[in-house]
Amino acid sequence: MESEIIRTDRFSVRYCSLNTLIIGSGAASLNAAVSLHSMGVEDIMIVTAELGGGTSNNAGSDKQTYYKLSLAGGESDSVREMAQDLFDGKCMHGDISLCEAQGSVQAFIKLVGLGVPFPRDKYGSFAGYKTDNDPRARATSAGPYTSGMIVKALAGEVHKRNIKVLDNHQVVELLTSGDGSRIIGAIAIDTMKLDPFDSFVVFNTVNIILGTGGPGEMYEDSVYPLSQTGSPGMAYRAGAAGQNLTESQFGIASMKFRWNLSGSYQQVIPRYFSTDSSGKDEREFLNDHFEDYRDLTRAIFLKGYQWPFDPLRIADSGSSLIDLLIWQEKVQKGRMVFIDYRKNLTWEEKETFDRGELDPAARDYLESSASLQETPLERLLSINRPAYELYRDHGIDLASEPLEIGICAQHNNGGLKANIWWESDLKHLFPVGEVNGSHGVARPGGSALNSGQAGSFRAAEFISRRYNSKPPDRDEFMVSAGNGIKQVFDTALKWLGSPDNKSGNQILSEMRHRMSYAAGIIRDRQNINEASEEAASLFKSAGSRFGASSTRELAACFRISDLCLTHFIYLEAIRHYIEEGGRSRGSYIVTGGVKSPLKGPAGNYYETELCRYDRDVESSIQEARFVNGKVSFTSTAVREVPEQNLWFEKVWKEYLEDNYIGDRDNSTNY
Ligand SMILES: Cc1cc2nc3c(=O)[nH]c(=O)nc-3n(C[C@H](O)[C@H](O)[C@H](O)COP(=O)(O)OP(=O)(O)OC[C@H]3O[C@@H](n4cnc5c(N)ncnc54)[C@H](O)[C@@H]3O)c2cc1C
Structure with missing residues (x-):
């Protein structure tokens, strides 16, 4: 890892080059770091907005659930059955389901080994219970704070392994290669620096593992902890694709x-x-x-x-x-x-x-x-x-x-698209945890935590086998990254030059209100069209309404601007789904302009129709890309759970010859 200070005419910038930067310190990021380190990839660093912040460390329920293969009693279960059950939640790729099912035992046992107190009986049996969308009793829990306990166990391991952690650093931009095909670095703001001109850090990386969690700040009625803001907008801006963005719980x-x-x-x-x-x-x-x-x-x-x-x-x-x-x-x-x-x-x-x-x-x-x-x-x-x-x-x-209660946003099933090694369309960017939209419409309760653990392990495995190289030298990096860095500094200069523009919080509450009203459990065709138009126009004008007079205010401008893009993309995704004929499913009902009322004893509540997955927009996965200021959509057929040839000698040979990961240029992996 190399580190030095670079001076521009206005900014004094810390520059750092390393193999893998892990963004965020939730359960998924921490597991990515520990896994990489245990696989011998040590040129790594965690950079996080808040150590101890985020959903994993601060959210829970009466009995927070971890979903895994059944590991006790006489009930039969198998990796394939669990993969099929994840797949049956609709709009989840079968190969990803298989990876999450297969990875569940390894991930779970690792957490047990690190001391997470999952209950077991005197024979060591991990009793399970049924959770929502779970045909078996695959769920377990360590109590209300299961994910917090996972964070503490993994953070202890990060500490033991001396993995470097940069706390209070908010990543504001992902840097791409000139042709836009891969990620080459990131820019963060050190929010503890008093002087904003002194606060930027530029990372030159081979890989980025993005574990920034769900878009926690996006809804007014929200059960995400306040410390979980989320920042997927920077990945969309860099060119990564999203999928199933319509699906939240x-x-x-x-x-x-x-x-x-x-x-x-x-x-x-x-x-x-x-x-x-x-x-x-x-x-x-x-x-x-x-x-x-x-x-x-x-x-x-x-x-x-x-x-x-x-x-x-x-x-x-x-x-x-x-x-x-x-x-x-x-x-x-x-x-x-x-x-x-x-x-x-x-x-x-x-x-x-x-x-x-x-x-x-x-x-x-x-x-x-x-x-x-x-x-x-x-x-x-x-x-x-x-x-x-x-x-x-x-x-x-x-x-x-x-x-006092509300109907609150809790989880985003959709998110960034990635392949079976959790690598996004943008090469060398690995979204792990909730920011990765691997889930389909109806996921079993507890599968989010499993996905975060199984996926971050797979990202680490791929990096250790294929991308464990040194980053380019500084001059080479600057040739590719120079423009992206300049744009961020120009934006910062503009905002720091208008300290009296204090519309950030007003923009934030406008967006959050819009999302809870139009994109929560009731999605009315007319409301969504209007909300999406308002979001597009806010997105265009917001940049000129921000202003900052301190490092923290500057960081807030970047954060709210990121959310502005995110909420626009999400509303567009919902608008597109409804416009193409998508009906009520998952955790929302679509109203307006459709027949077949849902009846209850007190009459008709809403004019709506249930999704039957017999239309392309419902049976396929909606992918979204942000290109030239617009959101474009493609529909991708759902991949089935793959048939496997598990003949031991064949698997062993491929493993020994390092062929199991796939092609070395990774171009044939999904
Ligand atoms: C109330 C509630 C109950 C839940 N119950 C369950 C359950 O029972 N079972 C289950 O499986 N799931 C449950 N979930 C979902 C699950 O907890 C989350 O999906 C999971 O914890 C997300 O983990 P993560 O590692 O992806 O992200 P998080 O834990 O949210 O971590 C994100 C990290 O990224 C950092 N960060 C964000 N933006 C930036 C940035 N720009 N720069 C640097 N750092 C950044 C944050 O500070 C944080 O450290 C629940 C969620 C909620 C809200």
Whole structure:
């Protein structure tokens, strides 16, 4: 690794050259670093906006899930079956499904070895449970903070291996070769530097592993931790392709302290109510839409297992009807919505917890857990005390106050496109973790963490076998990167030259509001068209509305500008999907201009039609590219789960001869 200071007429720039720069310090990035190091690739560095920030280290639920191949008991399972189940979630390539299924055991056992406390019995069996979209019991959990524990275990390993970490560095640009075919470096801002003219760092790299997570700042109603901003825009600007950008997950979460209200939080059957914006006019709004007590309590109970909003679960008093009704209260009627553990819901004008009238599944579950106590709070304390304590630790006592909730963005199933070695269309750029859009429409709960671990390992394996070389010397690098670097400095000079332009936060809240309104669980054809046009025009004008007088403000301008492009691309993707005839699926319903209403007991909620995957736009993967200021789309047929020849001698020979990775120029890998 080489490092020096370069001076331009205005900037004093730190220059650094190395084999692989790993951006971000979430579970995926840290695993990439540890894996590379263990494979002998030591000329590496982690650069991160915030060590300890991001989703993995700060998000969770009552029982945060890790999805892997079943490893205990007598139930059969196989890599192929797991790959098929991932593939059956639709619009996920079969070869990627196979890699994620195959990589799951190795990744999981590595985490166990690093000390992540996944529960096991006295025989060492890792018991599993069923999660959403999981036909088996492949899920496991180390508790509410599973991903945080993974981060701590991997960060310990990074520290032990003396892997260099540059904290408080926000990467603002990815640099490409002259022909735009590959990544050659990056530019970051050291946000701790007082003088913005002193804050830039330029990296000359062979490879970049991008682990910057999901676009956490993009929605107003969001359960991503505040520290997770995400920054995929720079990859699109550099020319990388995205896929399945229409697919995100939304569900019920608390707003003051951002946390998923799944599992036990719903299984204890809490009370829901809404108020006007001043906290008056309290109403238990769900009651009007359910015909009887059993239907209502069953839907609430099922929200525990069926956390993400799902258009398939609205009809016949399905659990997603609850999300829909909350969304209507908040977004359409402008009311505040709360979940309350202090008392039971009101039915026929009196507070009721009628054990005899509960749905058998709910009653059996609560009975088996010895948790049929009188109030939701008592049931929660009985069934899952840590779930109560978690809120108490964040200054909220569920015994004395209700929680304000919303239908919040939680995960992006789509993201950057990559091949079976997690390399993007832009060669030498490896998106890992949530920024990689490997998932299809309906992923099993917990597969995000598995994908991050399996994928980052594969990226490291490929780099160690094919791209473990020195970066070019500085002069050669500057010939290719000079223009890209100049553009960033020119932009910085422009913003630093207009310190009074303080529209950044206003632009940010405008974008976030637009996304929650038009691109959340309800996607109306007309609204999307308007939102997309507004986003295009904001994207064109935003650059001249930013201004900065400090390093942090400058970094914020780059961050918000990145999001401006991202939200434009995402809205365009949704607009294109609907325009081409795409219907309700995943975690949203498409409304406007289509027939076949979804019916519920209280009538028709929305004019919509469910996706049947019998149209090209639904059955293929939508790919998006940002070229010359516009977003263009292609549709790619989904690749099946490949047939394998696993004859041992053949596999061994290919492995020994280093042929298993594929062609040396990588051109024939997807
Ligand atoms: C409430 C909630 C519950 C969830 N529950 C589950 C679950 O049960 N099971 C499951 O599988 N998944 C779950 N997920 C999803 C899963 O947690 C995430 O997909 C995963 O943790 C993302 O990990 P990551 O390493 O890709 O990114 P992150 O952990 O988000 O890390 C991103 C990193 O990139 C850094 N960064 C960002 N931009 C820049 C930049 N420009 N320059 C430098 N650094 C940058 C950040 O500081 C951070 O360190 C949940 C998510 C949420 C929000």
